[in-house]
Amino acid sequence: MSAASAVPVPVASPVRSASARRDGAPAADERIGLEGIAEAIAASGDRFVESLYARFFTLCPDARPIFGEHSISEQEEMVAETFRAIVAWVDGEPRLATNLDALGESHVEYGVEDAMYRPFVDALVETAASCAGQDEASPGIRMLRESLEVITTRMSVSGHGRPNA
Numbered sequence: 001m002s003a004a005s006a007v008p009v010p011v012a013s014p015v016r017s018a019s020a021r022r023d024g025a026p027a028a029d030e031r032i033g034l035e036g037i038a039e040a041i042a043a044s045g046d047r048f049v050e051s052l053y054a055r056f057f058t059l060c061p062d063a064r065p066i067f068g069e070h071s072i073s074e075q076e077e078m079v080a081e082t083f084r085a086i087v088a089w090v091d092g093e094p095r096l097a098t099n100l101d102a103l104g105e106s107h108v109e110y111g112v113e114d115a116m117y118r119p120f121v122d123a124l125v126e127t128a129a130s131c132a133g134q135d136e137a138s139p140g141i142r143m144l145r146e147s148l149e150v151i152t153t154r155m156s157v158s159g160h161g162r163p164n165a
């Protein structure tokens with residue numbers, strides 16, 4: 001499976017966070033930016049996942065041994081779930097918070113530490129920006145980072161009772 005199928009970026013929905021609704025609908029430049037990111041990731045297929053994890057493990061070497069030796073499918077599932085959570089956040093999906101709480105707790109059992117969420121967000125944002133040929137200050141990339149920060153903060157607080165580092 002590639003991450004591509006997991007990135008249907010909704011463009012017309014109100015934007016909300018996992019714990020609180022974000023004010024207002026996405027601006028046109030944010031919508032266009034997110035669409036561009038989704039299309040670029042879809043076009044790159046499995047290369048996106050490979051590049052993301054290479055970058056993540058460079059930024060956070062301690063995360064590498066937590067994944068099993070043959071964990072490609074788990075890594076793909078994690079990226080797919082991350083994009084499902086982004087879509088749910090944009091859509092204001094009410095079950096998102098509960099799902100993130102469960103994920104936060106399961107990740108503690110995997111051995112994930114709070115400090116690992118930040119490099120994951122950085123790696124994902126950098127890989128997406130590079131893949132889409134967008135500047136990290138562009139509206140779509142900024143919105144991507146915002147959604148990831150909400151998602152990982154929720155997971156971190158659920159898992160360890162405090163925000164990610």
Ligand code: HEM
Nearest residue numbers: 063066067068071074077078081082106110112116117120
């Ligand atoms: C946006 C943040 C993240 C999301 C949405 C996410 C989601 C997921 C999902 C859905 C799975 C599949 C198993 C399950 O449902 O529990 C998974 C597995 C896993 N995740 Fe994450 N994850 C995130 C961040 C991280 C980070 C920062 C790490 C740090 C190392 C991590 C480590 C793992 C590990 C070790 C597994 C199990 C892989 C295996 O079985 O070998 N995750 N993740």
